[in-house]
Amino acid sequence: MGLKDVVKKAAFVDILRGMSVTGTYFVVDKVTVEYPKEKLQTYPRFRGAQALLTDPATGDTKCVACMLCATICPSQCISIVGEQTPDGRSHPATFDLDLTRCIFCGFCEEVCPVAAIVMTRQYELATYDKNDCLLDKEKLIANQVNAHKELYALTEGAAPAAVRPASADGNAGSHGR
């Protein structure tokens, strides 16, 4: 170890260098985002809680109870009971999504053929009451205010929602494989 190294060691050069770095951080702007006063905006593709979009033409949800989302869901958190509306469309009588089982993978959104179920940007899902996590059809439809424009744009010019899956019985069963 040469003289230069000895002097550097005695003068604590490496330690002072580290201290200069932390000293700089002391005075520059801090990166903290003071949640809940300030909130970060998530990106368009962010996968938050789900929502069911309504078709402006019919006023009802676009969902046709095809069971694709319930089937693909890796944690089986979606239960759908389908029925026929008076005007011959297929739609879900009940649509239950259990957020406590959901792993937010986005597969339900990806496979939906009518772009009815979408993942919104809502991530503040903590609650004191477990029932708030068991989303039924009304809550899911109400949640579409949290969906964002990119998803609406996705569905413009799409095929009409009245596409029925080729199932033997008229009514599709509940969730299942």
Add this chain to the structure above:
Amino acid sequence: MSAERPTLEELKERKVLSRQRVERSGEVMTVSMGPQHPSMHGVYRAVLDLDGEVIVAVRPEIGNLHRGVEKLCEERTYHQIIPITDRLDYLSSFVMNHGYCEAVEKLMGVEVPARGRYIRTIASELCRIANHIMWLGIHIMDLGTQTFFCICFRDREYVLDLLEMLTGARLTHSFGRIGGVAKDLPDGFDHRCRKVIDFLPQRIAEYERIIKHNRIYYKRAKGVGIFTSEDCYAWRVTGPPLRSAGVARDLRKDEPYSAYDEVDFEVAVEYQGDVYDRFLVRMKEIRESCKIIRQCLDNLPDGPFLARDVTHSLPLKKNVLRDSAAMIQDFYQVFQGPLAPKGEVYRAIEAPKGEMGVYIRSEGGAKPARIRFTTPSFYHGQALPPLVEGEMVSDMVAIFASIDVVLGDCDR
């Protein structure tokens, strides 16, 4: 970069001191580090026999985070397994997806289009950078200061932001699909990614400047936890610990997949096999990853990012909404699943922590008969005895941090 290249015998000689300490030990005190411990990365338990400060014996216990992933996979179609692989090494989720998709594509004979391969490479390398930066923060925190932990996490945020922009989630990406990736690069990603990878090497240089020559780090990391290449082969230790022992094995070069044979990068190799060298290897890997991403962005081919394989991959959503053929493919893939031929396949990729392999045995059908994930942390977590016996308790923490064990990876 260490100037000397010691031979295997020289490295083994340096461990003589540790062996002597073990042989000279007297009455031992048994201490259980974990499973709840501020520095055991997850719920890992190491039962130590201590003679004063010296560790005489260590008995690692894993399995506290076992979630039965491989069993879960047997009851799900190949598409549904993708989010499960996210949760293996949750710090670099996309790499797990990548490995699994490579294995499935090999089984089913699906060809991934060029753009898909490049996007997979970009996302994998971003995960590698995020993993190594987080490793650095945790390693330095285990040595004593929280400041670098916060600084490293702040830099990791840039990478996680990019990953959120690309995949939709910061940690559990679920972005890989059989035949490619889920979505294309969004608008503005190219510009933003370039900004981040231009900025990151300067940060790495700053970390190296502060830590590499710091007298305390030198004392705590140089010559500590030497793992020779022989030990690595015996205990199936791969990845940065193997490369720091002088073996230039990197699956991205030796068995290239995705776009790795079309980009130019170096394998980071050091020769001393100690904690210091593992730090150097990982810092170099971050720089090489930035190089890879830049080359991928420069040479990104046009075209589809997901194979149009009707029997094996999911269709693009915009096609499903407009085209009935794609809708039929959608229904087929969800209700029937991708049918795999009978047979078995093994494919390994270079995860940030080591070599991650996927073995799939299929009896025909849409669900695998057996999947086995050979994850690097499973072996690294059990390789603790030769590394740590004879060292001191403080060294154990440093060594354990340097071999980078994550319990999700280890216990599956």
Add this chain to the structure above:
Amino acid sequence: MSDPIAQLIFLIIKAILMPVLIVMMVAFIIFFERKFAGFFQGRVGPTYLGPWGSFQSFGDIFKLLSKEDLIPAKSDKAVFRLAPYIIFIPAFLVMAVMPFGPVGGQANLFGYRFDYVIANFDAGLVLFLALGAIAVYGVVLAGWSSNSNFSLLGGLRAGAQMISYELAMGFSVVGVMLMANSMSFVDIVNGQAGDFWHWYFIPQVVGGLIFFVATLAELNRTPFDLAEAEQELVAGYLTEYSGMRWGIFMFAEYVNLVVISGIVSTLYFGGWRAPLEVLDFIPGPIWLFIKICAFVFLYMWVRWTIFRYRYNQLMSIGWKVLLPLSILNLAVTAIVVSVAG
């Protein structure tokens, strides 16, 4: 009112005010530690309670008071209860001998002589070293009485570390003692009269540096905080303490911090003296306060930058580097003082 009675009244006032002031200061210093920890790490610290989060310490105290008082079943209960106080009390005692203003006739209050020190003790320096040694008992007894492997390891480590560094500390302050020709803090400060180049940190630069490093070990702060190394031993000798007992340990640590900052500024940086004679109109206690705050900041800065040494490296630094250097410093000081007169 005769002079002795006035002095008695002043003594009572000082003896009550001093601990109260220190306790208030410590409450805010704990807050500043967390705030500055945040700043050094690029984040804001506590911001919620009070303006800029300044009442965080009081919130912490209320929280600690509300916790259950857990004493491990197989522990030595009497010693377990006693140990925090063995550390807590000596720290305050040192403040009794440290001057915070002019002593010996220059200051007056209502016409009576007012000494800015609680006890003008002839051997204040020795008292400081002795009380530091008593603190070691508290640490070791805390570790031992908890009846837990981690605590024992931590307590023994801390005890050995503190004893080793006390030697280096003692030898380095003997240099100051030689220069001031007295062991009393009052005389040491009076010996630094004049502008800041008369202060002892210039001739005793090596001794001062050794003293600073040794006090880092005494205070169990990084880079020598092996005893509380969270990553290795959960919390070392503090593992089994919860609630307000743990609060008292933390409090004692920060009282020690304030006291030792005061000692450093008294021994090497002029104590209550102003750096330039023209600034004499600002009273002594204010200068001492400023210097204490500066050193506390320096201790915090060092803590949040450096990482800790391994145990055997720590001991070898204490015995093989600091001790010989401090003896060398002492020898050189002795020669220079006797030759220069």
